[in-house]
Amino acid sequence: MPKYVYRFHEGGKDQRDLLGGKGANLAEMTRIGLPVPPGFTITTEACRAYMRDGRVPPGLRVEVTTALREVEDTLGRRLGAPRDPLLVSVRSGGKYSMPGMMDTVLNVGLTDASVHGLANMSGDERFAWDSYRRLMQMFGATVLGVDARAFAEALEARKAAAGARSDVDLTADDLRGLVDDYRQIVSTTCGRDFPQDPREQLDLAIEAVFGSWNSERARLYRRRERISDDLGTAVSVVAMVFGNLGENSGTGVAFTRDPSTGDSGAYGDYLPHAQGEDVVAGIRNTLTLDDLRERDPGSYDELVVAMRRLETHYRDLCDIEFTIERGRLWLLQTRVGKRTAAAAFRVAVQLVDEHLITLDEALGRVTGEQLGRLLFPRFDRTADTPLLTRGLGASPGAAVGEIVLDNAQALTRTQAGAKVVLVRRETNPDDLAGMIVADGILTARGGKTSHAAVVARGMGRCAVVGAEALDVDEAHGEVRVDGVVLRPGDVVALDGTTGEVFRGDVPVVDSPVMRYVADGLDAGLQAAPDDEVRDVVHSVHRLLTHADSVRRLRVLANADTADDAHRARARGAEGIGLCRTEHQFLGERRHYVEQVVLADSDDERQSALAGLLPLQRADFTALLEAMDGLPTTIRLLDPPLHEFLPDLTDLSVRVALAEERGRVDEHDVRLLAAVRRIHEQNPMLGLRGVRLGLTVPGLFALQVRAIAEATVELRRAGRVPLPQIMVPLVGSVREMQLVRAETEGVLAEVAQRSGVRLEIPIGCMIELPRAALTAQRIATQADFFSFGTNDLTQTTWGFSRDDVEGAFFSDYLENGVLTISPFETLDADGVGALVRIGVERGRSARPDLHCGVCGEHGGDPESIHFFHQAGLDDVSCSPFRVPIARLEAGRAAVLVGEDTTT
């Protein structure tokens, strides 16, 4: 039989799996001699057995009896004894923190008899009755399943009868009466009396905590946080200590460093004559730790020593909960503390400088997501723009613009050059047009997985959702917020990170960290307004530099133009992993594409293509010049040709109306026939990529020639252009063979004519399941692989990104099919399985095959860790995300084998 109960002195901090975070840390603090009330922890294994069998596992009762007896012996008191009762708290706590999701019961052990003992012992009758009614309230609701409102109503009635404004105004007698009321409520609702056997209270409370693991809200929370339902919670049983036994008692929370700024030195809140829940309730204003020093220097000193001990021991910023009972300090909880992004970088570097951790470890303490937060522009908080309201920060960034209430307004105003914020009660797919042109999106309803939130994140658009104070009145064309009335044209500002909504224009300031990654350390330091921020920039610099030195993954950028390329290079990109050539066919060049499509003969088509040659050669020359000396991967044309032509429906309507009006445009009619001919039901799965190259003669040859001639031109000018040619949408080795033959032919011809040797690698995208599955063949014809995880996600899941994110991803995130969009973070189980298969089979044919990834996942932290583990050689992402990818690639290298999900 497994051991289900660990006394605090038996466990330790590495047993989070078994004892939960809280239990493991209580044990650790006990072990290193810090003042923790005696107690024990029942393991998660017991909880799992309870979930499996529907009852507490045999043997647990006896183990609890033994452990409880030890606690009783230590303190010289018995649980719920009438004269001098031991009281305990029964606390939930799983491996991962799930704040407020599971149950906890305090004051277990109080009965009609022992309440008198507590009054005696504490010398405070009011305190005893208040403790008892709190137990009945918590136990009644949590363990016995009484509707909490019944207790609240009885409390209100008592207050009214006593003329009390607040709970604290109730006297001992009032509270004794309230206990009578509660006793009545329990008997009536449950058909049984409130249990008077202390041990029965304890056993029922333990079982209730086990059960709370599977409450609806806990399950929902876990699904969202991607915590497995199978883990179970541990239960810690801790002797009660009381901060509400007079002015020399109190309770507080403290941090070993400031979690907001990262400043070193203890930091915290203290509330005298109070229990933990009073601090949380925020009824009274808290004091600072300095105040505590003045009031109780002994406890203060003891606390500071304990905190230093904890930080040295945990080698990280810790937060703690503590209680002082009549001048004696007790630590009730500790954990590695949450902190802001800025604090994370500063604290990590401070700990290195204090020789507590290594640089590798420091790198593990910060995340790309935190770095990302430091890169966004922020509103200038020194400006005194009034806060209008607050919602959920659903998609980060800062947006300022005129309010628009529908698509029509959004389009009209943006066409007139205005920046707009689309304000809706909630959004649905009809609102897409407006969302696309808006700078920001603001809704009154919905959470972080609502339609607005999902679509906005997908588009990288700033959004605040669920700002419930907003009353969006479309009928009257106005928005009301707490008495303020706003109309279209009024300006608002959204902070997509904090969820704040401001009225009027708020100046936006560049982030100094952004200045640093874009322009170097000096620029970043100069942009910092004070020493604190300068220290943030310094800390980022040290950790990013370290990440560069340890990472194995090369970080490249997705960049289509010379401008993009310069930006990427400045941010540390070591090359271009994906240059899309689509834009080279857009704008004024569309008419060449029209000519290609409308061509009646091969000659006509070739002459249209020839017209594009000098334009594209100039594009490539500029790009390759910008990337001088660094590899530059150019993808041959990917999208279907109809993307360069007018929309079928629009054109059909135009032609039908023109006919109706007797003003037929011959070009439109001809174009309509062509658009109809090449129209596809599912263009994502149609004539595009390599299929286009093999079907439209001369198309790929044109691109290859432009690349080759640009290379020759730069080589003659003494530069070092390093183009690589990448073929999209390959599904079969034969496609690669055919394109390779054509490409090598063009390269050889240009090389011969120019006398410049051209050794340009020819590789392909792996973005179809079939490419991954037959990678061992494709590798024989490809000099490198680049996983196109966007398309691979589309085909592996059968999701069209254009369609599904708006249509049902919000439902799918709500019902738990998805925990995050697979277009945001790589789906390791499905798409990732194909990536692994592709790498493995490809290298089985060509052991030195270079494999990279150029989907948007290349800039996503969790995905980068996956790619590192899957053995890829590089990731490519947008220039903006290059620093984030550098940091995460470094973290992936130092965290290998560790749990990287935090």
Add this chain to the structure above:
Amino acid sequence: MPKYVYRFHEGGKDQRDLLGGKGANLAEMTRIGLPVPPGFTITTEACRAYMRDGRVPPGLRVEVTTALREVEDTLGRRLGAPRDPLLVSVRSGGKYSMPGMMDTVLNVGLTDASVHGLANMSGDERFAWDSYRRLMQMFGATVLGVDARAFAEALEARKAAAGARSDVDLTADDLRGLVDDYRQIVSTTCGRDFPQDPREQLDLAIEAVFGSWNSERARLYRRRERISDDLGTAVSVVAMVFGNLGENSGTGVAFTRDPSTGDSGAYGDYLPHAQGEDVVAGIRNTLTLDDLRERDPGSYDELVVAMRRLETHYRDLCDIEFTIERGRLWLLQTRVGKRTAAAAFRVAVQLVDEHLITLDEALGRVTGEQLGRLLFPRFDRTADTPLLTRGLGASPGAAVGEIVLDNAQALTRTQAGAKVVLVRRETNPDDLAGMIVADGILTARGGKTSHAAVVARGMGRCAVVGAEALDVDEAHGEVRVDGVVLRPGDVVALDGTTGEVFRGDVPVVDSPVMRYVADGLDAGLQAAPDDEVRDVVHSVHRLLTHADSVRRLRVLANADTADDAHRARARGAEGIGLCRTEHQFLGERRHYVEQVVLADSDDERQSALAGLLPLQRADFTALLEAMDGLPTTIRLLDPPLHEFLPDLTDLSVRVALAEERGRVDEHDVRLLAAVRRIHEQNPMLGLRGVRLGLTVPGLFALQVRAIAEATVELRRAGRVPLPQIMVPLVGSVREMQLVRAETEGVLAEVAQRSGVRLEIPIGCMIELPRAALTAQRIATQADFFSFGTNDLTQTTWGFSRDDVEGAFFSDYLENGVLTISPFETLDADGVGALVRIGVERGRSARPDLHCGVCGEHGGDPESIHFFHQAGLDDVSCSPFRVPIARLEAGRAAVLVGEDTTT
């Protein structure tokens, strides 16, 4: 060093890999004592070495010398000796027959000197000079690379000079002059004389045959026939025998049974005083074997004995090539003979009855493709409808209809109720609308992989392509064929199997084999016009019955209605593997779908769904009643809802025009908004299947309720309904979990209310790569798997079937990326890899997991063999193909481990 040369007596028929088909069979005949001229075979391994190193492998020369010396010793003649020369033929022959694709050189050994010896020996000077000029012609073109037209021109010039109408009119002197001309052509073109060293001739000829393996046409042929380029050809060197040495000489081909009807008894053609090439050329009319018996009873008897010996030895119908040289019979080649579908069945059963083979072996000798050919309706050949012309039979079937020349005519006439045949020079994607409504398609250009052929096969539409005599004159709106002028409205009839095109209406007769599979043996026999056909029906019956007894795969049908179900059951289906429920939402029921889409509230939507319940219950009752006692798999709704609504472009035009005319239809406007809202860029990858079920509340519940209530109704009536519920487009176990919970809830409710126990399995389609990759999880929630290989092919390749087959499959078949549409025959390397992964991972979680397939591949012979090998439990196909699937499932079971590619 490997052995490169095998004398005929050293090899045998099982060495086709090494000796090629021809060499292996020559060796086998020699081994069993049949009269084969002496010779030897150079292995395919030597050819592979030649291809690898670019030269004949070391050691080969010596081996050839030794083997040649043995032949010389046997015959007492030396190669090319001036007095009494040995001549040899140098013949290509790989593992698989590639008729006419590679080179062969006859009469090797003739020189300016030995030609006189040959004249002497044969006593026929004209023969000697004719043989020499033939050698120079073949050797010149094949080995020395001279343009064959140069020789043809010289021959024509000689004939003109001599006033000869035909080659045979040329005298010995004429031919000697022609040899001079040829000698001149060789010297001028090659800069060298025609080689006079017989051994040099032999070595060069061998090398040329090796080289011909990689000729352009041979490579193309192999790609189309899916023969590996790596095999290489063997080379057989055979002593020449001559059928053109007078009236007691001759040459012929013979079959051990009639390959056309399957009648037993020898059958063949004979041409006296001729060489093999004369038979092929068809210059003179051939005689029958009966004629040979009269002319040369000795040789005839010897031939018949040899044929019986071969058939007993090969245990199959054989064809042979033979030559009689001055009354002496020589066998030059044999192989298992090609035959018609009817003959295949009859011969296989005859061989069983003659105790030559087992029933298992007989099953291996026929194919589903042959059975399919016997099922198609045929034109009644007794009708004297005139043959108009002939093309390639590109898509089988029989079609009769009015000629139409474009889409507009096709649509007008079919809307008027006419059947039409679309006649085009060649088709392109623009013609799709016409092809869809036409009964048959006829083109003047293009081969079996042309656009018309590919699309027609994809649609199951009868097609004849490449009828080159057709002159399609769109400008004048007429079609001319050899002087006949046809106009739209004239009737033609197409035989998509033979490629015949008839003028006028040809009566179509049902196939007796089809009557047999549809209505049983008696009906089939009654429909047969004669004993021969009755024997075909009998033979099919015996082999199909045997297939049923040996196959492991269960054969189910795809059937949507009770009518389909009856049809399937009659043809031997053991259940329904796929009932699509789409049609239950079509027709007059569309307005319910409109209501669901337009619903403003949940109530409105539920009431629209409730309206469908009685209708769908009736559908399922009829279906389950038809399948009484057999499993019936019903797929919940799969297609996106917009498929039930008007097309976006059409509706947009209608509304725009109505507005223009001031006659706005409010319903249309409302509908357009909804259609626009649910419009998708890529509906194949959009909101459909299980996603629809999880997004439109009540939709799946309606279907499940209708199934459950139909089941209750039938059970109460004493029937045995066996429905199974199948969830489409599952990509994640969580989807299955949610649908399963909802489905079980509805089933439990109906069961409780009715008091009828309902145990209905709930399974899912595996049609997304992710489903196969995560099958171990999905299997925990699915009672069975059914691979939807159509969709799986679409996502694995990234092909939208609607789009790509017409757009570029013809190009892809032409350039060898595809050898066959992956929608026709399962792509074993890509899609098949996922099927294997899905089965393996699914069964790792649930070892008894039932796995089937319900894509159209379920009726394709090659795919069925794959599914058998992959361990599936059943295949489901259209009712028409059920007998074919039964046969192939039986073949797969008996052919396991054998090469099933023939």
